[in-house]
Amino acid sequence: xxxxxSEYLINRKDNQYEVVIGLxxxxxxxxESKLFSASATKFGAEPNTQVSLVDAAFxxxxxxxxxxxxxxxxxxxxxxxAKINKRSVFDRKNYFYADLPQGYQISQxxxxxxxxxxxxxxxxDGQKEVGIERLHLEQDAGKSIHDLDPQNTFVDLxxxxxxxxxxxxxPDLRSPDEVxxxxxxxRSIMRYLGTCxxxxxxxxxxxxxxxxxxxxxxxxxxxRCEIKNVNSIKFMQMAIQYEANRQxxxxxxxxxxxxxxxxxxxxxxxxxxMRSKEDAHDYRYFPDPDLLPLxxxxxxxxxLKSDIPELPDDKKKxxxxxxxxxxxxxxxxxxxxxxxxxxxxxxAKMGKNKDMKLAVNWITGELFAVLNNKNLEISQSPxxxxxxxxxxxLIKNGTISxxxxxxxxxxxxxxxxxPQKIVEEKGLKQQSDPKAIEVLIDKIINDNREKxxxxxxxxxxxxxxxxxxxxxxxxxxxxxxxxxxxxxxxLQ
Amino acid sequence: xxxxxxxxLTELVENIKDKKLSSTDVTKxxxxxxxxxxxxxxxxxxDFTSALEKAKKFDQKPxxxxxxxxxxxxxKDLFCTKDIKTTAGSKILNNFVPTxxxxxxxxxxxxxxxLLGKLNCDEFAMGSSNETSFFGNVQNPIDKNLVPGxxxxxxxxxxxxxxxxxxxGTDTGGSIRQPASFTGTVGLKPTYGSCSRYGIVAFASxxxxxxxxxxxxxxxxLLQEIISSYDPKDSTSIDFKRNQYSKELTNNIKGKKIGIPxxxxxxxxxxxxxDLWQKGIQYVKDCGAETIDISxxxxxxxLPAYYIVAxxxxxxxxxxxDGVKYGFRAKGENLIDMYEKTxxxxxxxxxxxxxxxxTYVLSSGYYDAYYLKAQRVRKxxxxxxxxxxxxxDAILTPSTPSSAFKIGEKTNDPVSxxxxxxxxxxxxLAGLPGISIPAGHDxxxxxxxxxxxxxxFDEQNILNIAYAMEEKIDFKxxxxxxxxx
Numbered sequence: 001x002x003x004x005x006s007e008y009l010i011n012r013k014d015n016q017y018e019v020v021i022g023l024x025x026x027x028x029x030x031x032e033s034k035l036f037s038a039s040a041t042k043f044g045a046e047p048n049t050q051v052s053l054v055d056a057a058f059x060x061x062x063x064x065x066x067x068x069x070x071x072x073x074x075x076x077x078x079x080x081x082a083k084i085n086k087r088s089v090f091d092r093k094n095y096f097y098a099d100l101p102q103g104y105q106i107s108q109x110x111x112x113x114x115x116x117x118x119x120x121x122x123x124x125d126g127q128k129e130v131g132i133e134r135l136h137l138e139q140d141a142g143k144s145i146h147d148l149d150p151q152n153t154f155v156d157l158x159x160x161x162x163x164x165x166x167x168x169x170x171p172d173l174r175s176p177d178e179v180x181x182x183x184x185x186x187r188s189i190m191r192y193l194g195t196c197x198x199x200x201x202x203x204x205x206x207x208x209x210x211x212x213x214x215x216x217x218x219x220x221x222x223x224r225c226e227i228k229n230v231n232s233i234k235f236m237q238m239a240i241q242y243e244a245n246r247q248x249x250x251x252x253x254x255x256x257x258x259x260x261x262x263x264x265x266x267x268x269x270x271x272x273x274m275r276s277k278e279d280a281h282d283y284r285y286f287p288d289p290d291l292l293p294l295x296x297x298x299x300x301x302x303x304l305k306s307d308i309p310e311l312p313d314d315k316k317k318x319x320x321x322x323x324x325x326x327x328x329x330x331x332x333x334x335x336x337x338x339x340x341x342x343x344x345x346x347x348a349k350m351g352k353n354k355d356m357k358l359a360v361n362w363i364t365g366e367l368f369a370v371l372n373n374k375n376l377e378i379s380q381s382p383x384x385x386x387x388x389x390x391x392x393x394l395i396k397n398g399t400i401s402x403x404x405x406x407x408x409x410x411x412x413x414x415x416x417x418x419p420q421k422i423v424e425e426k427g428l429k430q431q432s433d434p435k436a437i438e439v440l441i442d443k444i445i446n447d448n449r450e451k452x453x454x455x456x457x458x459x460x461x462x463x464x465x466x467x468x469x470x471x472x473x474x475x476x477x478x479x480x481x482x483x484x485x486x487x488x489x490x491l492q
Numbered sequence: 493x494x495x496x497x498x499x500x501l502t503e504l505v506e507n508i509k510d511k512k513l514s515s516t517d518v519t520k521x522x523x524x525x526x527x528x529x530x531x532x533x534x535x536x537x538x539d540f541t542s543a544l545e546k547a548k549k550f551d552q553k554p555x556x557x558x559x560x561x562x563x564x565x566x567x568k569d570l571f572c573t574k575d576i577k578t579t580a581g582s583k584i585l586n587n588f589v590p591t592x593x594x595x596x597x598x599x600x601x602x603x604x605x606x607l608l609g610k611l612n613c614d615e616f617a618m619g620s621s622n623e624t625s626f627f628g629n630v631q632n633p634i635d636k637n638l639v640p641g642x643x644x645x646x647x648x649x650x651x652x653x654x655x656x657x658x659x660x661g662t663d664t665g666g667s668i669r670q671p672a673s674f675t676g677t678v679g680l681k682p683t684y685g686s687c688s689r690y691g692i693v694a695f696a697s698x699x700x701x702x703x704x705x706x707x708x709x710x711x712x713x714l715l716q717e718i719i720s721s722y723d724p725k726d727s728t729s730i731d732f733k734r735n736q737y738s739k740e741l742t743n744n745i746k747g748k749k750i751g752i753p754x755x756x757x758x759x760x761x762x763x764x765x766x767d768l769w770q771k772g773i774q775y776v777k778d779c780g781a782e783t784i785d786i787s788x789x790x791x792x793x794x795l796p797a798y799y800i801v802a803x804x805x806x807x808x809x810x811x812x813x814d815g816v817k818y819g820f821r822a823k824g825e826n827l828i829d830m831y832e833k834t835x836x837x838x839x840x841x842x843x844x845x846x847x848x849x850x851t852y853v854l855s856s857g858y859y860d861a862y863y864l865k866a867q868r869v870r871k872x873x874x875x876x877x878x879x880x881x882x883x884x885d886a887i888l889t890p891s892t893p894s895s896a897f898k899i900g901e902k903t904n905d906p907v908s909x910x911x912x913x914x915x916x917x918x919x920x921l922a923g924l925p926g927i928s929i930p931a932g933h934d935x936x937x938x939x940x941x942x943x944x945x946x947x948x949f950d951e952q953n954i955l956n957i958a959y960a961m962e963e964k965i966d967f968k969x970x971x972x973x974x975x976x977x
Contacts, residue, residue, distance in 0.1 A: 053591075053592060056817055057812040057817065058590070058592070058817075058818070059572060059578070059580070059585065059588070059590070059693045059694070059812070060572045060590075060594060060689070060690065060691040060692050060693050060694060061690075061691075062689060062690055062725060062726050062727065063727065064724065064725060064726075064727055065727065092808050094807075094808050094811060094854070096811065096814060096831055097827075098814075098816050098827055101812060101816070101817055102811065102812050103808070103810075103811020103812050103814060104808055104811055153827070155816070282855055282856050284807075284808070284851065284854035284855060284856075284859075285854075285859075286804060286808070286854055286859070286863060289696070289697035289698035289728075289805050290694075290697050290727060290728065291727050291728075292727055292728060
């Protein structure tokens with residue numbers, strides 16, 4: 001394996017292989033109730049407590065589409081710069097399983113609600129566009145629990161009928177890193193839109209990963225394998241690495257790749273065959289006669305368009321234009337909607353004379369470190385945006401030094417204290433009176449005559465020693481710039 | 493009052509409203525006759541004890557403003573009834589007791605009617621003779637060992653045999669009109685979307701429609717105005733202005749244009765049926781209507797299209813009966829084995845046949861050739877009707893190509909059984925309303941029916957035509973009570 005100019009290639013002897021990846025992401029629609037019933041969708045409820053007669057497929061029960069889920073899907077489509085189909089059709093995907101009460105899943109096959117779109121990824125070597133093939137709405141199945149009893153399988157239907165968006169990408173991804181960036185970008189967009197919480201631990205976001213390999217430079221696609229239901233970015237990357245190498249090894253051995261569905265074993269870090277193309281289900285798709293084609297008007301779509309918040313790509317552009325942030329800084333700040341909100345609040349609270357760079361450094365530096373250590377989301381930050389803005393302003397206007405600010409910040413963590421008050425109470429205000437600093441420096445030079453002479457005779461390194469002594473003597477409060485200026489003058 | 497059960501629904505309602513009869517009198521009379529009519533095998537489940545209690549309760553504080561004040565009524569066992577076993581005529585639902593009520597039956601109880609019991613029918617409404625029911629054949633009150641038709645065979649038998657003053661059936665390809673024709677009763681299949689499908693065990697979702705079965709057209713109109721309602725719980729329910737069909741009923745059909753489709757003159761059709769049709773044409777003319785020869789060119793393709801679309805939907809609709817959640821479950825070694833045994837033992841031969849056909853026509857590689865083509869044919873059939881309705885207000889045809897046949901006569905010949913639906917199926921495919929009224933007898937004295945097909949949502953018009961014809965025909969059903977010892 002080698003990375004040349006961040007290109008992900010698999011090397012074998014004289015051959016180089018490119019990896020082609022397409023994802024089918026299943027994103028749970030953020031909605032109080034299910035796609036075709038009024039049952040609740042709360043995660044972690046007691047088994048079978050969120051099941052209606054429709055979800056359990058009782059005789060004579062009929063699905064009725066949840067308009068809110070339709071709106072969520074369209075909003076997501078808009079966020080993916082995709083074509084919204086004014087007419088879409090729900091189909092039945094027929095197969096038998098114990099946790100599929102109807103004996104079919106209601107999905108969209110030929111006519112999805114959202115058509116082609118695109119997503120922009122920010123990669124270290126620039127931007128990359130990934131095509132979206134389609135987005136369709138479908139029902140989730142229930143859950144079979146096999147490990148509660150040696151003989152029996154238990155079925156929990158709480159998830160049965162929950163709305164999912166299946167987002168199918170074009171085979172545009174070329175590396176595990178791009179896959180990671182793609183998933184993060186999708187999640188970011190959906191969180192901005194409030195259409196999916198993106199919580200991978202709870203299964204709100206999972207993906208089927210299609211992997212194939214081909215000789216570098218080839219235009220033909222290789223035979224692909226589909227790795228089913230991978231539920232973390234790390235596992236997706238591991239699965240792709242394993243699968244791509246497996247396929248390359250087969251080609252190198254002169255063997256062919258079977259088109260098949262595979263499972264990723266997270267413990268053994270390998271993919272295993274689940275079923276071959278020959279064993280593939282015949283789902284007997286046909287339009288669900290219980291549901292009419294879903295038709296939405298231009299007004300309906302336009303209303304939703306007008307409700308779309310500023311999305312990460314636009315926000316990033318604005319941060320760069322308006323706040324003069326670097327693309328790198330802007331990318332970090334917009335990737336998560338809560339971070340962006342926090343940053344914008346800090347900016348607002350800093351007032352007129354603001355130091356954007358300083359604010360960004362404090363958020364991405366000190367604040368992120370604390371959040372990381374304490375395993376907190378930025379929405380749970382122990383320091384409010386308002387108080388962080390005050391702190392940044394105190395540094396900017398010279399009231400405290402950056403070094404003192406770190407001490408103040410530590411104290412702020414306990415109960416979101418006002419930094420202004422901390423500075424006053426602890427007497428941490430910066431010493432900026434040149435006369436007082438001069439007195440202080442005179443004493444230090446007097447006490448260290450020999451070193452002063454050494455410095456003057458060319459040992460310039462000793463300047464740092466004097467600065468340190470002066471800082472120490474002032475209890476860290478002296479204005480470092482003034483110390484520098486006065487020291488230079490005195491030691492001439 | 494010994495002749496209570498001979499009264500029409502309209503007469504019973506009048507007598508109860510005039511306090512000449514109590515709900516208890518009426519309920520008792522129908523229960524007694526039903527008890528004596530076990531040989532007809534019209535009921536799968538009776539609820540006589542609680543029916544009588546409800547009748548007594550009604551009489552203590554009668555609400556006579558209701559449309560069906562304390563009127564007892566049995567319904568096809570395809571309608572889910574709360575706390576009353578609902579089987580759909582199948583072993584697989586033999587132990588199934590719903591916790592909910594279908595919208596159609598709910599509408600009926602809200603108007604004061606009282607449930608007598610659940611009536612026999614072909615298994616999952618798949619059949620034209622009631623012989624596919626897990627609960628056995630139903631006898632036609634017309635003659636011993638004669639089928640009552642199907643799938644609403646129990647309903648037709650119960651109305652003709654006066655076990656219930658009126659009833660409801662369901663009609664997917666003729667399941668109301670054909671048994672009505674076989675038993676000398678009136679049966680209406682409403683426009684698709686008129687009656688909610690919520691709580692009705694599904695056969696073929698795009699074709700299923702509930703409707704009334706009665707002794708008279710007026711009774712039919714009254715029940716139709718009660719059961720038809722817009723229901724948000726059924727996405728295919730249609731919000732249109734519904735008439736007070738019984739109040740607006742008129743026998744004045746002067747100037748109405750009635751279409752006579754030449755394609756319904758099928759090969760091998762008995763002369764008796766042709767004669768009946770001609771008589772029917774004369775009746776409508778006598779009523780002041782005009783008949784016009786029309787063409788419905790794709791009629792020939794209706795039956796094959798129907799026997800693709802209906803089994804396709806059924807194969808999917810019946811997938812839920814898998815032994816996992818409710819109903820019959822056979823023991824199995826593992827999940828697949830349990831599925832196979834449950835469905836092999838739980839479904840009868842005809843249901844299995846249709847599941848197989850449906851599964852086949854939806855399979856990849858066959859979908860386009862069968863299902864998709866059948867849907868295109870369906871569109872053409874609908875276009876035929878649309879074209880015809882530019883010239884005529886309604887269409888008159890025979891209801892069935894023959895009178896009722898003997899039990900066992902066609903059980904080994906599914907295709908000849910399917911041919912029973914030849915005149916009724918196009919109506920379901922086009923989603924139109926159709927009514928069958930008794931119009932005469934064949935040489936054996938068995939009743940024969942005529943069908944009036946209307947424009948979508950124009951139930952009032954076909955009810956009016958039927959009402960006018962009914963008066964002219966003056967049909968008398970020959971019920972000898974042969975089964976009562």
